[in-house]
Amino acid sequence: MASEDAAIVAGDAVKSDDARIPTNLRTLLILEAVGAAERPLTPAEIGRLVGLPKQTIHRLCSVLLEEGFLMRAEGGRGVRAGRRARRMSGNLLHHSAPVAARRAILERISATVGETVNFAAPGESGMIYVDRVETAWAFRIQLPIGTHVPFHCTASGKTWLASLSLRQRRKTVSSLRLERLTSRTLTDPDALLTETAEIARRGFAIDNEELMEGMIALSVPVTAPDGRYVASLAFHGPLIRLSPESLLDHLETLRGGARDLQAALF
Numbered sequence: 001m002a003s004e005d006a007a008i009v010a011g012d013a014v015k016s017d018d019a020r021i022p023t024n025l026r027t028l029l030i031l032e033a034v035g036a037a038e039r040p041l042t043p044a045e046i047g048r049l050v051g052l053p054k055q056t057i058h059r060l061c062s063v064l065l066e067e068g069f070l071m072r073a074e075g076g077r078g079v080r081a082g083r084r085a086r087r088m089s090g091n092l093l094h095h096s097a098p099v100a101a102r103r104a105i106l107e108r109i110s111a112t113v114g115e116t117v118n119f120a121a122p123g124e125s126g127m128i129y130v131d132r133v134e135t136a137w138a139f140r141i142q143l144p145i146g147t148h149v150p151f152h153c154t155a156s157g158k159t160w161l162a163s164l165s166l167r168q169r170r171k172t173v174s175s176l177r178l179e180r181l182t183s184r185t186l187t188d189p190d191a192l193l194t195e196t197a198e199i200a201r202r203g204f205a206i207d208n209e210e211l212m213e214g215m216i217a218l219s220v221p222v223t224a225p226d227g228r229y230v231a232s233l234a235f236h237g238p239l240i241r242l243s244p245e246s247l248l249d250h251l252e253t254l255r256g257g258a259r260d261l262q263a264a265l266f
Contacts, residue, residue: 012036016177026052027060031069031085035226038165040078074175086123101264106133109257113250117239119222119261120156127157127232130259131196135237152178153185153210154231161192162199163221163229169196184209202252205238206244214239218247221259225266233258 021029029050034041044119047057061079064070071082081089102119110117110133119131126148151157152173156193161169178187186192199205207217216235221229233254 007043021050021052025067026050026056027064029056030060030064031081034070034079034081035089037080037086038168040073040080042078045078051136083124089121099263102131102261103133105132105257105260105264109233109253110134110135113235115235115242117233117235117257118156119231119233120149121231122151122157122160126150127154127160130156130231148149149211150176150179150181152176153181153206153207153266154234155205155236156234158192158199158205158207159219159221159232159234160229162196162205166197169193181211182209182213186210204254206247209239210246216242216244218251218254219255220251220258222265224262225262230265231261233261235243 026154029052030046033046033049043057043061046052046061050057052060061070065072065079065082068082068084069088070079070085072078073080099164103175106117106119114135116135117134118129120127120130121130127150129147129149149157151161161172164172173189173192173196176189178189178192179185180187186195203220205219207215207219209216211217215236215238217234219232219234222231224230235250235254
C-alpha cells in the first residue's frame with residue numbers, strides 16, 4: 001500500500017511539473033534545447049533538459065517531426081533541427097530588431113575594406129547569405145542575399161565547421177559531398193579536417209580560390225556572449241584587387257565588426 005501511495009505521489013509530481021510549463025512554451029523549449037546542442041538529442045535527453053515527462057516529450061517531438069521543425073539524425077538515433085526550424089532561425093536573424101544596426105556595421109566594414117561584406121549562417125545544405133553589402137566597384141562577384149554556398153570551399157562555411165566540436169566536425173565532414181569546384185577546392189576529408197582544426201586555433205578562415213577561380217575571401221565567427229557560434233562575417237573580392245596576404249590587413253577590422261555584431265544582436 002505504501003509503495004502504491006508513493007507511485008501516486010510521484011505521478012502527481014510529474015503532472016505538476018508538466019502543468020507548470022505553459023502549453024505554448026513547450027515546443028519552443030524543445031527547439032531551444034535542440035538548437036543549443038552540438039549533437040542530436042534523444043527525446044529522453046530533451047525531456048531531462050526542459051523538465052517534461054517522457055510521454056509529453058515523445059508526443060511533442062512527433063508533431064515537430066511531422067511538421068518539419070525537427071528531423072531524425074543520420075542513423076536514426078536522436079533528432080536535430082529540421083528545415084523549418086533552420087529557415088525560421090535565418091528569418092529571425094534577417095528581420096530581428098537589430099537589423100538596422102547589423103546593416104550599419106556591414107556598411108562600415110565594406111567602406112573600410114573596399115569590398116563586398118557578407119553575414120552568413122549555416123543552412124541545411126550550405127551557408128546562406130542572410131545579409132550583405134555590395135562593393136561600389138563595377139567589377140564584382142554577384143552572390144545575392146539568400147544564396148546558398150557550400151560549407152567545404154567557402155571562408156564562411158569553413159568558419160562554421162571549425163566552430164563544431166572535433167567529434168561533430170568529423171561526422172559533418174564525412175557526410176559532406178566534397179565537390180571540386182576549382183583546382184584549389186579541398187576534396188579530401190582529412191585535408192579539410194586539418195585545415196578546420198587550424199582555423200579553430202587561429203580564429204579566421206580564408207577561401208583561396210576554392211569556390212571560384214579568381215575570388216578570395218576572409219571570414220571570422222560572430223559568437224554569442226557565451227562563445228557559441230552564431231554566424232560568419234566575411235568579405236570577398238577578386239584577385240585583381242586582393243591577395244591572400246592583403247586579406248589579413250583587414251583581419252582586425254573584421255574581428256572588430258564581429259564584436260560589434262555580438263553587441264547588436266545580444
